[in-house]
Amino acid sequence: xxxxxxxxxxxxxxxxxxxxxxxxxxxxxxxxxxxxxxxxxxxxxxxxxxxxxxxxxxxxxxxxxxxxxxxxxxxxxxxxxxxxxxxxxxxxxxxxxxxxxxxxxxxxxxxxxxxxxxxxxxxxxxxxxxxxxxxxxxxxxxxxxxxxxxxxxxxxxxxxx
Amino acid sequence: xxxxxxxxxxxxxxxxxxxxxxxxxxxxxxxxxxxxxxxxxxxxxxxxxxxxxxxxxxxxxxxxxxxxxxxxxxxxxxxxxxxxxxxxxxxxxxxxxxxxxxxxxxxxxxxxxxxxxxxxxxxxxxxxxxxxxxxxxxxxxxxxxxxxxxxxxxxxxxxxx
DNA sequence: CTTCATGCAAAAGATTTGCAAGTTC
DNA sequence: GAACTTGCAAATCTTTTGCATGAAG
Numbered sequence: 001x002x003x004x005x006x007x008x009x010x011x012x013x014x015x016x017x018x019x020x021x022x023x024x025x026x027x028x029x030x031x032x033x034x035x036x037x038x039x040x041x042x043x044x045x046x047x048x049x050x051x052x053x054x055x056x057x058x059x060x061x062x063x064x065x066x067x068x069x070x071x072x073x074x075x076x077x078x079x080x081x082x083x084x085x086x087x088x089x090x091x092x093x094x095x096x097x098x099x100x101x102x103x104x105x106x107x108x109x110x111x112x113x114x115x116x117x118x119x120x121x122x123x124x125x126x127x128x129x130x131x132x133x134x135x136x137x138x139x140x141x142x143x144x145x146x147x148x149x150x151x152x153x154x155x156x157x158x159x160x161x
Numbered sequence: 162x163x164x165x166x167x168x169x170x171x172x173x174x175x176x177x178x179x180x181x182x183x184x185x186x187x188x189x190x191x192x193x194x195x196x197x198x199x200x201x202x203x204x205x206x207x208x209x210x211x212x213x214x215x216x217x218x219x220x221x222x223x224x225x226x227x228x229x230x231x232x233x234x235x236x237x238x239x240x241x242x243x244x245x246x247x248x249x250x251x252x253x254x255x256x257x258x259x260x261x262x263x264x265x266x267x268x269x270x271x272x273x274x275x276x277x278x279x280x281x282x283x284x285x286x287x288x289x290x291x292x293x294x295x296x297x298x299x300x301x302x303x304x305x306x307x308x309x310x311x312x313x314x315x316x317x318x319x320x321x322x
Numbered sequence: 323c324t325t326c327a328t329g330c331a332a333a334a335g336a337t338t339t340g341c342a343a344g345t346t347c
Numbered sequence: 348g349a350a351c352t353t354g355c356a357a358a359t360c361t362t363t364t365g366c367a368t369g370a371a372g
Contacts, residue, residue, distance in 0.1 A: 031351075031352090032347070034353080068353095072352080074337065075338090075352085092252070110294070110295060119300070126290050126291070129284055129286050133271070138317075139271050139309065139312065143310045144308060145253055146307050146308075148302055149302070149303055149304045149305060150295055150300040150301050150302040150304075151303065152300055156299075156301060191326085192326070193325090193370080193371050193372070194372095195327060195328080196370090197328070228328090229328090231329095231361095231362090232330085233327080235363075236327085236363090237327095
């Protein structure tokens with residue numbers, strides 16, 4: 001399958017930057033840019049703002065690029081993560097969810113266990129305390145998983161009604 | 162398979178209390194105490210202090226009670242969790258890990274990504290901040306996942322050597 | 323005895339892999 | 348043209364289920 005790999009497919013939505021990043025990453029590792037990887041990239045950008053599962057990403061990519069197969073998504077997703085374009089966002093719930101990493105500041109998530117709504121949050125104070133906890137135990141902190149589970153305002157209102 | 166279900170199998174290690182809890186829970190739901198569930202309970206207590214995967218628990222239970230099958234472990238583990246005897250402890254890493262819940266205070270975990278060492282920690286300050294974050298977003302907090310990933314002191318020393 | 327639990331084997335999913343054919347550079 | 352990718356189908360792995368048999372209460 002042949003695509004315009006040299007034409008910049010950006011619409012001002014950030015695909016350009018993701019594309020550059022991926023190509024650079026692939027080159028560094030002696031790997032190649034392909035139509036399928038391009039589709040995956042565009043799918044991720046389309047789902048931007050969302051927190052999507054591998055399955056959702058695969059569907060979107062297959063829609064964009066008829067023929068992009070599931071095995072290829074399984075093979076390419078780790079590359080996009082490694083390249084710093086995607087990052088794991090949520091581990092709670094049945095399926096792991098990813099989000100665009102691309103230049104986003106670090107944040108953690110609130111998850112409504114009733115309706116699945118996801119809200120991002122950021123707390124300097126918590127980040128600092130985490131560092132303190134880690135160093136108190138002799139750990140050098142490299143990352144963390146922090147997800148707050150509960151019921152969002154809408155669901156609580158619905159329940160009262 | 163027949164076991165001394167009425168004899169208290171405790172050795173002062175907490176099995177007695179877990180046993181009571183489980184029997185009470187099962188009775189409430191019209192379910193039955195069996196040798197297999199007993200074995201699962203004892204396995205969990207044997208692995209006490211540890212953070213074990215379903216697989217490790219299954220092996221231990223099968224060792225204790227020849228014949229306890231994997232499907233039964235899959236069927237019973239949720240009961241033990243529901244009864245408040247076990248709780249999920251770690252979601253990072255390849256397999257989810259459980260720990261004895263039994264009367265333990267809430268805590269979170271540090272995980273060394275190099276050697277797998279797990280350290281429990283507790284931070285009132287972080288707990289408070291979490292509540293604040295949640296309420297600021299209209300959430301009623303019901304639980305959370307908080308895992309700090311890094312490198313423990315020993316691994317860092319080993320690397321320098 | 324009635325109902326629930328179990329083990330086995332089969333089923334269902336999810337993820338991975340071998341390989342021939344097609345693409346990228 | 349050489350090396351990397353892909354899709355397909357098959358192979359693995361993990362978890363779940365149907366069902367006949369065995370236990371618990």
